Amino acid sequence: MRRKKYLTNKVKINLHSLKCFNYKRKFIHSINHLKVNLDRSLIVNSVINYIEKNKQRYLEELKEYISIPSISTLKENKSDVEKCAGFVRDHLKKIGIKKVQIFKTERHPIVYGEWMGAPGKPTVLIYGHYDVQPVDPLKEWKTDPFKAVIKDNKIWARGSNDNKGQNFVHMKSVEAFFKVKGKPPVNIKYIIEGEEEIGSGNLQKFIKKNKNLLKCDAVLISDTSLHSPDTPTISYGLRGLCYMEIEVIGPNRDLHSGTFGGGIANPINELSKIISRLVDKDGRIAIPGFYSNVVKLTEKEKENYSKLKFSEKQFAKELKVKELTGEKGYTTLQRISARPTLDCNGIFGGFMGEGAKTVLPSRVTAKISMRLVPNQDPHEIAKLFKKYVNSITPKTVTVEVRELHGGLPFIMSLNNKYIVAASKAVSKAFGKQAVYSREGGSIPIVVEFADKLKAPVVLMGLGLDTDDIHSPNEHFHIRNFERGILSSALFLDEISRM
Secondary structure, X not given: OHHHHHHHHHHHHHHHHHHHHHHHHHHHXXXXXXXXXXXXXXXXXXXXXXXXXXXXXXXXXXXXXXXXXXXXXXXXXXXXXXXXXXHHHHHHHHHOOOEEEEEOOOOOOEEEEEEOOOOOOOEEEEEEXXXXXXXXXXXXXXXXXXXXXXXXXXEEOOOOOOOHHHHHHHHHHHHHHHHHHOOOOXXXXXXXXXXXXXXXXXXXXXXXXXXXXXXXXXXXXXXXXXXXXXXXXXXXXXXEEEEEEEEEEOOOOOEEXXXXXXXXXXXXXXXXXXXXXXXXXXXXXXXXXXXXXXXXXXXXXXXXXXXXXXXXHHHHHHHOOOOOOOOOOOOHHHHOOOXXXXXXXXXXXXXXXXXXXXXXXXXXXXXXXXXXXXXXXXXXXXXXXXXXHHHHOOOOXXXXXXXXXXXXXXXXXXXXXXXXXXXXXXXXXXXXXXXEEEEOOOOHHHHHHHHHHOOOEEEEOOEOOOOOOOOOOOXXXXXXXXXHHHHHHHHHHHHHOO
């Protein structure tokens, strides 16, 4: 009996000891967890302080980056494009990325860099492009397009936003970690190309051949826009693109409009008629089968659109137009981001100089772009377009329809953990809750990253639609440049906890 009582007491003592041990273990775990969070907070605060102290230097370095006229589409700027690739390579090394390489392609170089010193942590691939658009019409620029000027809290120059300013933030955030902590909190890879403005043809080939080299957990891109000033924005969708060319051919030579007018079909007139039949009176594209695979907006997406503050009146006022138009049954914001479109981008032929010349042109050409949405394939759309144009062309002229280039649309789940981490990061950086939006433009290489690397793509836009990218007087708000660096640093910290 006494033996049994002793054993019972021993069991009680052991249970008491076990409880004490568990409490102690939980306490130690809590202390360690608190210490880790405190250490992390101290590091992040130090990184933030470093960014704040060095922001003026960052701007000076960005000016140097911008000063290189890396126009990818013009042959006369080929050496400038190569020089800019060299700048990117050298700067990556300067910030702490030791393994950096320039890969030559059939046209312009690709710069690749990596730092893999965080075993067990995620790997993020940062993409950007160092090539820029041509600057014409030059006479409409208020400043030299390749001599950056800071005015009205903006930096004015070609590439200041698209994309040198936006990709530079991700170099500066990583630099801050190297300087403060000695290393970034996650593994970093960079791929900065020189052909985005001409379709990224060689990068697509590079990705296919180098999937292991580019292997990552997420791709981070800043080449989109904020929904509105001071509103942090994560884009979860991009429209695709189908770009076509129509050439209408009439007589075998240019003709005098007095001598031949009224008896010969004028290619300009006939091309105008063809273009007028591409879109109907309700703003819907008239090509048979065009909408067959279009994915409709979900109720959740419609709800998200309703949360986005968008003034159609202000939108029209900024563009100095009296009235907006578009596909019937959709809001302007839905039309410019989540619905397919068709637009004529240029018409040329006949006499285009000053003064008058009475001529019937032999040939005339038009450029047509179609923005596509999920499930629309640009090559299939090109076939439908060509078939329809041929069917409505009168026998008085002949027509040639050419597919120039295209890209697939892209959409990302809002529940992806990297999207959520990016939302948290930009919300902290801007001091305001982030919103989600779909981008009206196209970045064809995004689909290649998602498809070939099987990695989520985070689109952390930092510019504004009013920043005049691709136009004279391109600019980038300095505040967004600075908040972009902070957003990037906070994102790297967020994903290091995964």
